[in-house]
Amino acid sequence: MGPLATLLLALISVCSFTHAAAVDSFSIASHRDYADSNNLPRKRQSGSVPSELGKTLYWFANFSVGDADSVRLLIDTGSTDLLMNEGVYKPSKNQKPYKGHKNFTITYEGVSRGGFGFETLNGTTMTDTVSAGGLTVKHQAMGSLTDYKYYNTPPKPYAMQGDGIIGFAGARSSSFTPGANSWFWNLCKNKAISQCKLGLLFGTSGKGQTVLGKRATHHLKNPLTTVPDLENTYIVRGDITLNNHIVLRSQYLILDSGTDNIQAPLPAAHRLFSLLNLHPHTASGANPVHPHHPVRELTAFFPCSRPPVLGFSFPPHAELKPGQKARVFNVLPEAWGVYPHGEDNCTSILGGTNALDGLLGRGTGAWLVGQSFFQGHYVEFDLEGGTIGFGDLVDPGMEGCA
Template identity: 25%
Template sequence: MQLKLSFVAGLIATSALAVAAPVEQERGINIEISKRATLTKAGTSEIDWTKVDAHMSSLRAKYAKNFANYEKNTGKVHPQKRELPEHLAKRATGTVSLTDQQGGELWTGTMAYGTPAQSFPIDFDTGSSDTLVNPGAYTPSKSSTSKTNGDQFSTAYGDGTTAQGTIYTDTVHIAGLSAANTAIGVSNTQFIDSSEGSQGISGMALPQLAAFGSKYLPYFYSLKNAGAVSSGKFQFDLRTSGSTLFLGGTNSAKYSTTPIYQSLDSSQGFWQVPASVNGQSIESIVDTGTTIIVAPTSQAKQLFAKLGLPTFTQDGSTYAYYNCNSPPTITFKYGSYSKSLSAATTSFGTTNNGDCVLSIAGGDVGVNAWVTGDSWLQNTVAIFDTDNNRVGFANKA
């Protein structure tokens, strides 16, 4: 899921949201977002399997690196790590280059570093924790506030594609907010296709997953610690049109029910909470860096069997399909919050025979949890709370 963000600077006054239904936190920075790409062939609803296969390879690579970062930072093996079959493990160190992977997966917006500020488009991902840019996107020597002690970073994406370079700290600027001494990694080589509109990746997961190590906080934590935001919350509201990201609080004008929260174990680094799907208990990692919902294969097959759906295998992953006129009911439940996928989000495209393919795939990406992305997020307002280590959901207004 690749989306373009157009940042709108300025605080949202409390009075401007007074007419909204449930009031929880009303200060912050509102960011308009719009959808840019899908996993289907241009101009059709037919799935482009080259894009899908690249997407799955990207997830394997990302989670393999997340677990490596976690072990480096904590000295422990991540409790959700799952060993991949040998043929898939090789793909986690890569089969598809990052320039192919990134199309249609992340949120793209504008960020700036330095004094004077140097702006660049960048992808935002709640499934990783570092800010990395291509060479030339940010030039430390042009900033009077840039610093480095020579620390290096190395992180792998896809088949042999890596980002390696030097970690700097500088003043970050985003949507009118600023925080000094915020980490940014400048790669020695281009690791993301700038023709797609992005010059890097900026993670919004927890510090335990940082490739930079525990002494370099993700940018949102730097904003919070600097007092640049009034709350350690950020909110995603993804719609066909009028989508928004809200930094530093929640925007109650965007939801119609009181948010229901699930606590998470922040020591694990992911936005991971318990949930259920049609009564089947799961662990859910809420990840804006994935388009569909990816479950461990055995757990996905359990759901497919319960729904009575036929399946097929594509590049090692299992998919289910159905008559587009009779979509199955898929209901996610987080605590007392329950929501079914809309008819539009129950499928992410069609086969060449015109059948709808379920937006839940069985794919071993190295994690014993469901990676719940765009197909879920389009149905709800998602709130990420770094102050209280929890994830919340509410119905859209």
């Protein structure tokens, strides 16, 4: 899921997760670190946490937050902060006031089950112990919600299902003042994990594994294809393919495990729907972040029995080195048929929006690549290497994950 004023990023390692959306600030910088390094494990290690895809199409995992155990949090690489729903958080003896503003406000885009819509959340900040997979940050910045409001969503929005959300991005995408690092970044900065790697292994069966601190090579069918991560913002460049042929070159792709669908800039979406012979439908609504810039969204329908073959090719053709070949990673067929309407009619998980226009600079459109792409693939975020790697899973379903 993604905050339009801050992007939430998240992940860990085990066998079961769920997901979220994107923000309007993607330049991640190293700001003040609120983790207490003296309370982190002295032995550098890796961690694993079970994850699974819920009916809302978000990936969830269990954490301990303060004195609340088995807290089910939405895993989001599109944002930074850990936010708990009202009434869920139980302070521990380690709770401390946040060294900054007591209150926060954040707006997310992509909060409905279909992947669009907005929500604005308000709450209070503090620090407390957060643990999962044997990894602990004693004074992790976090927030407890007090109220929220939805925009352009059906009567039953889905974004804050479970007990809350945990982001995995850096401080510049934080909604707190001053910005705080995510749980993952704190573990990395304090050298509590052997390698600053986050691997997402989301299966098409709804089971998955998130690996923190190492690469789970036994799940990899082939070596990773790596591309530069633009300033550690979880943004890469790649080509867009249909039926394994490039149709759009050098597109900016925001990798957001917290978004349900795949959102393209409106011109790109129009072109792809035209090439697929799909007839798009346009909707419009309010933009809570930029009120004078109404949001336009593009959707389409396709035969459920014949899903499109949409893919992402890395590295982009323009960046290939002599002798290097690109690899295409297609959205798997199982990820397409999640919005059926009967009579072989499904809503496309590919949509278009102008909500991200100008996010990466004037005139530059950006894609929001959600969990429907992650399914069946190995996606690794390497902070130290400054890369994001893509690979195929030995078992795309990850059905062996408990």
